[in-house]
Amino acid sequence: MSELDLLVPALGWALLHFIWQGLLIGALAAVALAALRGADARLRYAVCALALLACLLLPSGHLLWLLSERQSASAPPALPGWLAGLVAQLPALVSAWSLGVGLMGLRLGLGLAWVARLRRRALPAPAEWQARQDALARRLGLRRAVPLRLSPAGSLDAPVAIGCLKPLVLLPAALLSGLPVPLLEALLAHELAHVRRQDYLAHLLQSLVEALLFFHPVVWWLSSRLSQERELVADALAARALDDPRRLAQALHALAELDVRAGPAAQDIRPLPPMAMSARGGRLLPRIEQLMTMVMMSSSDSRVAGWKLALPALLLAGSSLLVQAARGPAENAASPVPPPDAAVAPQHQHAGKVVELPAEPGSMAALLKLPVNARHMLVLDEDGRVLASKAPDVVVPIASLTKLLTAMVVLDARQDMDETLQVTAEDVDRLKHSASRLPVGARMSRRDALALALISSENRAASALARSYPGGPEGFARAAQAKLAALGLNQSRVVEPTGLSPANVSTAKELARLAAAAARYPQIAEISSRAKTKVSVNGRPRELRNTNHLVGGKGWDIRLSKTGYTEEAGRCLTMRLLAEGKQGVRHFVTVVLLDADGSAQRLADARRIRQSLGKLGG
Structure with a gap:
C-alpha cells in the first residue's frame, strides 16, 4: 500500500472527526468567554488563541495517530456497508478540501502580494510626523524605529501596520488634513501597539488556520473573536x-465619521487583506466602551463621574455606528479625496462651503446661504437654538480660546487679584517658541496678567497665572479638567493654560457652551470686550489692543471675545454679541469659528454672520 493510499483515508477521517471536535472546542471557548465577559481583553484573547490553536492541533494529532495505526495494521478491518460507502467517498472529500485550501491559499498569497506592492509604492511621511511616531514608539517600549509611510491615494481608509521583520505603519495622506494632530497621534499609537505585540505575525498564522480549516464555522467564529479582542488589547496598550x-x-469616533475613500480613486480601493492591522478593525462600540471604562477607572471619584463618562461613550459609539450605517455609495462619491500633495499641506487650507438650514419666517431660526471659510462653525441665539452650523461636533485643537477656561479657573480660586506675579523661565514657550512682549523677570498684578492673557493673548501671562495657582501647573490642570467636567464638556480637554499645545481640544458646540459660561463672569466679559486698555508691567503703563479687531468697531456690540491661532488649530474666534435683527430687535448671539485660513478670512466670516443676522426677523 502506497503512502498516498494511507494518507488520503486518514486525512479524510481526521477532517470528518474535526466536525464534532471543532463544535466541542467552540462550546468550551464560548463558556470561557462568557465567564470572562468583564475581564481584561488579554484573557479573552488568550482563550480565543488557545481555542484556535486547539482547532489546528487536534485534527493534526488525530491524523498522525491514524497514520501510525494504519501503518502498524496488517490488513484493513472489515467495515459495515454504510461505513464502507463512506470510506469510498473519502478521496472525493479530501480532493474538495484540497481545492478549498488551494483557493484560500491563493487568497492569502494575493493579499501578501498586495501588501508588498503597497509597501513599495508608499512615500516617506513628513519628517515632523515621523518624529511624532518615533516619540510614540518610545513610549510604547519599542526598541527600534518604525517607519511611517504615506499610502497611495485611494488605497487605504485608515492607518495600517504591516510587516514582521521590518514593520512599518502606512497612513492615508488624506488623514493629515482630515484629522486633528492629537487624534491622528492616537491612531498611530494604536498601530504601534500592534507592532509592539507582533500582531501581524499572529494574524498571518491565524489566516493559515483559516485556510486549512475553512469548512468549519467554529474556526471562523473564533478567528473573528480573536481579531476583535486583538483590537481591544491594542487599544488598551495605546x-x-x-x-x-x-x-x-475620540479618534475612533472621528475616523468613523471621516470618509477618505470617496471620490474618483474610491473605485480602486480594495478590501484590506486579513493580515493588515487597520485602526478601523474590530467592532467600534465595544472598543469605545472599553476606553471610556478606562477613563472612569482612572477618575479620582469614578462613582460620581461614572454616569457622566458613560453617556459620552454611548453617544460617541452610537453616532459612529449611525454614520457608518448611513453611508452609501452615492454619498461616498460626493466627497473627493484630497490629492497627496494637498493632504500634507497645513490643516487649515480648505475652501468655504455653503451652510443651508430651513428658515422659519418671523423667527431667528436659520441663516440662509452662509458661506464661511472656517472649517467648523456654530451660531447660537440667546435660547441656545442653532442658527447655523458647520461640523460643530468634530474635536479639534482650540489654540488660545483655551484662555477663557484659564480665566474662569483663576477667578474660581478667588486669589488676591492685586498680588504681584513675576514671569520666570518656566513661562517661556518651549513648544512653539512664540514671541512675547513680557521678558523674563517682568512683574505685574494678577489682574493685569488676566487682562494680558485675554486681550493680547499673552502666553507668558497665562502661564504665570497657572504657575501661581494653588498646587502650581499640576493643580491648575486638575482644576481645568474639573471645570470642564462640571460644565458637561466631555469632548474637551485642556492640558496647559495657553493653548499652544495641540492636545488642548474641543468642539465648536462645546466652545459655545464654554463662552456662555465665561460670559457669566463679569471680569472676563468686561476685560475681553475692551478694544484697548492699559496695564502696568514693571511699574510702567502699557497699552493693550484686542486681538479681535472687530471689538469696538462700528456697528459691533461685542460682550465677550477671544481669538486664537496655532498651526494645528488655524485661525479661531469665539464671541458673544448683541445682533440687531430685521425689525430692530436686538438678540444675544454666540459665534464660534474654528480653523479658518487666515485672520482676514476669520473676520470676513464674522461679518457675513452679522449681515445674515440683520436679515432675520425678531
Whole structure:
C-alpha cells in the first residue's frame, strides 16, 4: 500500500472527526468567554488563541495517530456497508478540501502580494510626523524605529501596520488634513501597539488556520473573536501609552465619521487583506466602551463621574455606528479625496462651503446661504437654538480660546487679584517658541496678567497665572479638567493654560457652551470686550489692543471675545454679541469659528454672520 493510499483515508477521517471536535472546542471557548465577559481583553484573547490553536492541533494529532495505526495494521478491518460507502467517498472529500485550501491559499498569497506592492509604492511621511511616531514608539517600549509611510491615494481608509521583520505603519495622506494632530497621534499609537505585540505575525498564522480549516464555522467564529479582542488589547496598550483613553475614543469616533475613500480613486480601493492591522478593525462600540471604562477607572471619584463618562461613550459609539450605517455609495462619491500633495499641506487650507438650514419666517431660526471659510462653525441665539452650523461636533485643537477656561479657573480660586506675579523661565514657550512682549523677570498684578492673557493673548501671562495657582501647573490642570467636567464638556480637554499645545481640544458646540459660561463672569466679559486698555508691567503703563479687531468697531456690540491661532488649530474666534435683527430687535448671539485660513478670512466670516443676522426677523 502506497503512502498516498494511507494518507488520503486518514486525512479524510481526521477532517470528518474535526466536525464534532471543532463544535466541542467552540462550546468550551464560548463558556470561557462568557465567564470572562468583564475581564481584561488579554484573557479573552488568550482563550480565543488557545481555542484556535486547539482547532489546528487536534485534527493534526488525530491524523498522525491514524497514520501510525494504519501503518502498524496488517490488513484493513472489515467495515459495515454504510461505513464502507463512506470510506469510498473519502478521496472525493479530501480532493474538495484540497481545492478549498488551494483557493484560500491563493487568497492569502494575493493579499501578501498586495501588501508588498503597497509597501513599495508608499512615500516617506513628513519628517515632523515621523518624529511624532518615533516619540510614540518610545513610549510604547519599542526598541527600534518604525517607519511611517504615506499610502497611495485611494488605497487605504485608515492607518495600517504591516510587516514582521521590518514593520512599518502606512497612513492615508488624506488623514493629515482630515484629522486633528492629537487624534491622528492616537491612531498611530494604536498601530504601534500592534507592532509592539507582533500582531501581524499572529494574524498571518491565524489566516493559515483559516485556510486549512475553512469548512468549519467554529474556526471562523473564533478567528473573528480573536481579531476583535486583538483590537481591544491594542487599544488598551495605546491608551496607557497616551495616558489618555478618551483621546483614542475620540479618534475612533472621528475616523468613523471621516470618509477618505470617496471620490474618483474610491473605485480602486480594495478590501484590506486579513493580515493588515487597520485602526478601523474590530467592532467600534465595544472598543469605545472599553476606553471610556478606562477613563472612569482612572477618575479620582469614578462613582460620581461614572454616569457622566458613560453617556459620552454611548453617544460617541452610537453616532459612529449611525454614520457608518448611513453611508452609501452615492454619498461616498460626493466627497473627493484630497490629492497627496494637498493632504500634507497645513490643516487649515480648505475652501468655504455653503451652510443651508430651513428658515422659519418671523423667527431667528436659520441663516440662509452662509458661506464661511472656517472649517467648523456654530451660531447660537440667546435660547441656545442653532442658527447655523458647520461640523460643530468634530474635536479639534482650540489654540488660545483655551484662555477663557484659564480665566474662569483663576477667578474660581478667588486669589488676591492685586498680588504681584513675576514671569520666570518656566513661562517661556518651549513648544512653539512664540514671541512675547513680557521678558523674563517682568512683574505685574494678577489682574493685569488676566487682562494680558485675554486681550493680547499673552502666553507668558497665562502661564504665570497657572504657575501661581494653588498646587502650581499640576493643580491648575486638575482644576481645568474639573471645570470642564462640571460644565458637561466631555469632548474637551485642556492640558496647559495657553493653548499652544495641540492636545488642548474641543468642539465648536462645546466652545459655545464654554463662552456662555465665561460670559457669566463679569471680569472676563468686561476685560475681553475692551478694544484697548492699559496695564502696568514693571511699574510702567502699557497699552493693550484686542486681538479681535472687530471689538469696538462700528456697528459691533461685542460682550465677550477671544481669538486664537496655532498651526494645528488655524485661525479661531469665539464671541458673544448683541445682533440687531430685521425689525430692530436686538438678540444675544454666540459665534464660534474654528480653523479658518487666515485672520482676514476669520473676520470676513464674522461679518457675513452679522449681515445674515440683520436679515432675520425678531
